Amino acid sequence: MSNQNTNDMEIDGINPSQVDSDYMIALLAQQQELEMSGNQMMNANDIANFKKSFREYQEKNKNISSNGAEGNSGCENDEEIARLMQENYIREQEMYNMLGCNGQSGYPASNQNNNPNKISENLKDYHTSELQKQYHERYVKEKLSHEYFRNKLNSNEAIPIKKQLRDFYIDFEQKTKSVFTSPQEQSQYLREFLNNLSRTIIENPLWANSEREEQENAIIEMEKLITKKLFDITFGPSEDLARDTLLSHKILMHSWVEPRHLDLPDFDFHIFEKAGNELSKMNLYRFYIDKIICIVNCIKLIEYAYRKNISEEALANDKLLSLLIFVILKTNPKKLISNVQYIVRYVNPNYFSIGIYEFSLTSIWxxxxxxxxxxxxSLTITSEEYDAL
Known part of the structure; x- marks a missing residue:
């Protein structure tokens, strides 16, 4: 990890010589594009303005912690900057069309009556804003990565949080053995700890001055770390597994159900096979968000297969529910109740405010x-036919 003196000399984890290199490759790339447009070169004022804008943006994103936890954030190497500049070429063509260049593609040739060293002020402003936008997107993406979170968690400022976690793991395991009398008590105790820990994270110097998006991501990353650690003693209590066994038996007894029995048009089940596989994938994951996403994917695949193979009309909720029932009857995903109950018990309540998550959980339940x-x-079938099956 970089020492303090080194950090004081860096901008977002890159030393001044690297910034100069980044600046030069960006400047050269812009100069090349200008030559392609018929302009020979940038004049001194253009170069100075470009350099000033470039350095101002780099300085604005300077946010290095005293322990160097952010040493590698928010900077691109020469090749990355060159790529971003090349992508801007296409965007600038679109900008010229909007500025009234009669739909001509590429850069317009320079007017010989004008100063050949003068370039469009609109182009310079657009170019600078687009480059800054792409820097910012990359900067934010890195700050929301799992690696960035773990680097902060491994720093000295996070030692109190890690001690709190170790103490909680011991306490939670002991209470699971001798205190908790139901899964509800267990999940409530864990959720209260997570809520209190969220406030601790936000108040910690590592995140206190961070943007809200990074703070929220740190809370989710922490919940992921803790719930995965405790998964073996929180997932699948005996009552859930017992219901799973009964549900699986019910499904086997009704594996003969056809679309018409659920008032659905006739179709080949295999068009929904991928949707059923998503429900089985829940058993591959330990974090509640990953499990929810499997349910969301299942529903989206049902909607997609229906529109593609059966009808282009919007799929009503009651018909979607019937299709979901049919998919479950044909795939019999294991531990379905245990997975859904685990999500309901341990999910961060804020996620219920996301419409697709709430709708998906309501539908699967x-x-x-x-x-x-x-x-x-409950089926469209005569009693005689039902008994015969």
């Missing part, structure tokens, strides 16, 4: 409840 109570009266 509705399908499970239907199958648990499935009978001849």
């Amino acid at each position: 509705g399908a499970i409840t239907y199958i648990e109570k499935i009978s001849q009266t």
Whole structure:
């Protein structure tokens, strides 16, 4: 890790010589594009303005912690800057069209009556803003990465948080063995700890001055770390596994169900096979968000397959529920109730404000409840036909 003296000499983890190199490659790339447009070269004022804008943006993103935890954030190497500049070439062509260049592609040839060293002020402003936008997107992306979070967590300022975690792991395991009498008590205790830890994270010097997006990401990363650590003693309590066994038996007993029994048009089940596989994938993950995403993907794949193979009309919620029930009956995903109950018990409540997550959980739970109570009266089938099957 870089020492303090080194950090004082750096901008976002790159020393001044590297910044100069980045600046030069950006300047040369812009100069090359100007030559392609018919302009021979940038004049001294243009170069000075470009250099000033470039350095101002680099300085604005300077945010190095005293321990060097942010030593490698927010900077691109020469090749990356060159790539960004090349991507801007296409955007600038579009800008010229908007500025009234009669739809001509590429850069317009320079007017010989004008100073050949003068370039469009609009082009310079647009070019600078686009470059800064792409720097910012890269900068934010790196700050929201798992590696960036772990680097902060491994720094000295995070020692109190790590001690708090170790103490909680011991306490939680002991209470699971001798105190908690239900999964609800267990999940409530963990959720209260996570809520209190969220406030601790935001108040910690590592995140106190960070943008809200980074703070929220740090909270989710911490919850992921803790819930995965405790997964083996929180997932699949005996009552959930018992319900899973009964549900699986119900599904096997009704594996003969066809689309018409659920008032659906006739179709080949294999068009929904990928949707069913998403529900089985939940068993591959330990974090509640990863499990929710599997349910979301299942529903999206059902909607996609329906529009592509059955009807282009919008899929009504009641028909979507019937298709979800049918998919579950045909795929019989293992530990379905345990997975859904785990999500409901441990998910951060803020995620219920995300419409697609709430809708997906409501839909999957509705399908499970239907199958648990499935009978001849809940299907479009005569009692004689039902008994014969």
